Amino acid sequence: MPQLSLFSAEARPAGLADLAGLLCGPGRIERFGAGDTARFDVPLPFDGRAGALAALSAARGVTLAPGASGLRSAFRRDLAPLARLWCPDGRKQVPAGFQLDGAALRLWVLAAGVADLRGGHLLLLDAQAPWTHGPLIAAATRAGLPPARLAAGEHGAPGPALRLHGARRMARLVELVGPAPNVLGASDWPRHHGRPAA
Secondary structure, eight states, rough: OOOOOTSSSSSSSSOOGGGOOOHHTTTHHHHHHHHEEEEEEEEETTOHHHHHHHHHHHHHOOOOOSSSEEEOOBBBBOOOOOHHHHHSSOOOOOOOOOOHHHHHHHHHHHEEEOOOOOEEEEEETTOOOOOGHHHHHHHHHHHTOOOOOEEETTTOOSSSSEHHHHHHHHHHHHHHSOEEEEEEETSOEEEEEEOOOO
């Protein structure tokens, strides 16, 4: 039996901090009024993921319900610290030294990840926040996943994205994100050597 990585999705109990994975992609968090409450807005660029994403969020105590263009949470006080960390001046930013672990990465892959046609995996970035792309490349590299940065249209990417490819990177990605949610086809989830994560 392979040893569980300290950074894999199952390595520690689920927590609110894991929801940072939604912000790595096109997801947004916004504060209300004096900034003591905040909510998530999560676009869904790929069909069939709303239920699984809502379940992962619910496991962290946050309900995501259908919104205008994807999923949305209610305004909540317990989301305000995450909003202050990621949007200190009202503009989305990657916190300094952000550590991309398996739990956050699993949410990013589910919300905004898709297999490419060449054995790799694409993680969509926020097209409206290009200044976050460089820090996310650095975070992925620190996690053992040095990516290629793609513009919209490259390798079939529907928007700006990070591309992970190669045997070592894909094995690491599979190790970190764990098995595919039941509702998601194996072809949509990261695989290594043509096998679904196990």
